[in-house]
Amino acid sequence: MNWTLAANIKLYTEVNFTSMTFYAKEYNLTESSYNGVNNIDQYSVSQKKTEFVKEVDNTTQQDPTKPTQELRQGTPFSSLSLQVGVVYSIGGKNM
Amino acid sequence: MKKIILTLFCLVLVSGFASAQVYFRAGGGYTLPIATESVGEMQTETESYDGNNYTDTDKTKNVSASYGSGINFNAGGGFMFSEFLGVDLNISYLIGKKYETGNSYKFYNNGTLNGTDETIITTNSKAIFITPSFVITTGGAHAPYGRFGVVLGSPSIDRKESSYYDLDGTGTSSRKWEYKGGISTGFQGL
Numbered sequence: 325m326n327w328t329l330a331a332n333i334k335l336y337t338e339v340n341f342t343s344m345t346f347y348a349k350e351y352n353l354t355e356s357s358y359n360g361v362n363n364i365d366q367y368s369v370s371q372k373k374t375e376f377v378k379e380v381d382n383t384t385q386q387d388p389t390k391p392t393q394e395l396r397q398g399t400p401f402s403s404l405s406l407q408v409g410v411v412y413s414i415g416g417k418n419m
Numbered sequence: 420m421k422k423i424i425l426t427l428f429c430l431v432l433v434s435g436f437a438s439a440q441v442y443f444r445a446g447g448g449y450t451l452p453i454a455t456e457s458v459g460e461m462q463t464e465t466e467s468y469d470g471n472n473y474t475d476t477d478k479t480k481n482v483s484a485s486y487g488s489g490i491n492f493n494a495g496g497g498f499m500f501s502e503f504l505g506v507d508l509n510i511s512y513l514i515g516k517k518y519e520t521g522n523s524y525k526f527y528n529n530g531t532l533n534g535t536d537e538t539i540i541t542t543n544s545k546a547i548f549i550t551p552s553f554v555i556t557t558g559g560a561h562a563p564y565g566r567f568g569v570v571l572g573s574p575s576i577d578r579k580e581s582s583y584y585d586l587d588g589t590g591t592s593s594r595k596w597e598y599k600g601g602i603s604t605g606f607q608g609l
Contacts, residue, residue, distance in 0.1 A: 325563055325564075326561060326564075327561065328561075336444060336446065338448075338566075340450075340566075340607060341453075341607065342450075342487060342548075342570055342605055342606070342607045343454070343605045343606055343607075344487060344570055344572060344603055344604070344605030345603065345605070346486065346544075346572070346574045346576070346598075346601070346603045347601050348575075348576070348598035348599060348600055348601060349583075349599070349600025349601040350598075350599060350600050351596055351597070351598050352596060352597050352598065353594060353595070353596050354595050354596045354597055355593065355595035355596075356592075356593070356595070356596065357592065357593050358590070358591075358592045359590060359591055359592070360591065363559070386478050388480065396436070397599070399486055400452075400454055400455055400456045400485040400486065400487070400577065401485060401486050401487035401544075401546075401572070401574060401603060401605070402452075402453050402485050402487055402605070403450035403451060403452060403453060403456040403485060403487035403488050404450065404451045405448050405449065405450035405451070405491065406446070406448045406449055406450075407446055407447070407448035407491075407493070408446055408448055408452075409444055409445050409446015409447065409448075410444060410445060410446065411442050411443070411444040412442065412443050412444070413440050413441065413442035413443075413478060414440065414441045414442070415439065415440050415441060418580065
């Protein structure tokens, strides 16, 4: 709904529904420390990076110099939002 | 049937084109989580010793989340073909709500905290969404309107794990991950 503030300016109020699922492509270890000392260099590539794929080959052994592969999984991202803001309109009749 | 619908659609467009309007808007708000799923659990254990007896409380709770919740800011604009129908493009930025999982053990000796062993995992999202949509309204200055469209998102989720131990010596560790990549799609309506 819009609420008139001035000739071309209105306040809008909205209730919004969004349905969404997030499928990440990868998962990276970006920081690591133990007792305040940075130790990220101690991790192999396979420990630092994971790629999400549709199919994983379990017959091959994990190469530490390559990213780990895991099955793609969805993360919930749906929401119901309450919005408020200002609309400035040019021309025509009011929305 | 298709011809009738198309004809009516064209009539609405043509009859109202004189009242075509361009608008720009900016705002913000809060998004509540819906269609949540379990993302882990939080276990809290407290053990107390009063000089004679030990008492222990140990609780575990499920943590459900939707990472689309949090504070958001948006800006956009649209074009109303007529008093009743238009198109809209909205861009919004989300600062996601934080969710905590993990486990915490605290030991109290005669009411004084004597030791802790805990690992807390905090996850939260950030995202940019682009939402092209149709606007339908019944017309008039304060008429309710609806926007229906697809949501294209580029989200990421930060996960931070902090551990602290001081039951026998002291140790702290911290690790941070980021889930990213990919475009998420969904739909929006109001």
